[in-house]
Amino acid sequence: MGNHQLTSLIRMANQIAANNTHIGDDIAEAEMVADHMTKFWARSMKVQIREYLEQDGSELLPIAKQAVALLKH
Template sequence: MNIERLVAMANDISRYFESDPDQAAGATGVADHLKRFWEPGMRKQMAAHLAAGGEGLEPLARKGVERLVEIDSKLHA
């Protein structure tokens, strides 16, 4: 999938979780959503995009993707 589209989708998801006053909980919500509903290939693309700088990701989306990368790395360690 086009990375610009994935970034837009991640940003849309993060906007839903922005209402949570606890930013850590919001980031976890984003990560959980990506883990549950995105295909592994989409998550890998997003992780690679983050590693390359994460251009276009809004702050909460970035934190959520960072959390997702942490979760995935623990699962594959």
């Protein structure tokens, strides 16, 4: 995946996270985001975003970071 694709994944992860902040529980919100990614993202997308989190992750919102970390389990 190129840089443009990674930028798109970061944007999508942040959008999903922003759309799931209504619960008021960071853990539950992160689990919802991770669940969405698990269900709808291709394996290659999940691998790319996990690698990004491990290397930098600075552009991910806090809930998105937690969600991506949950994908490792």
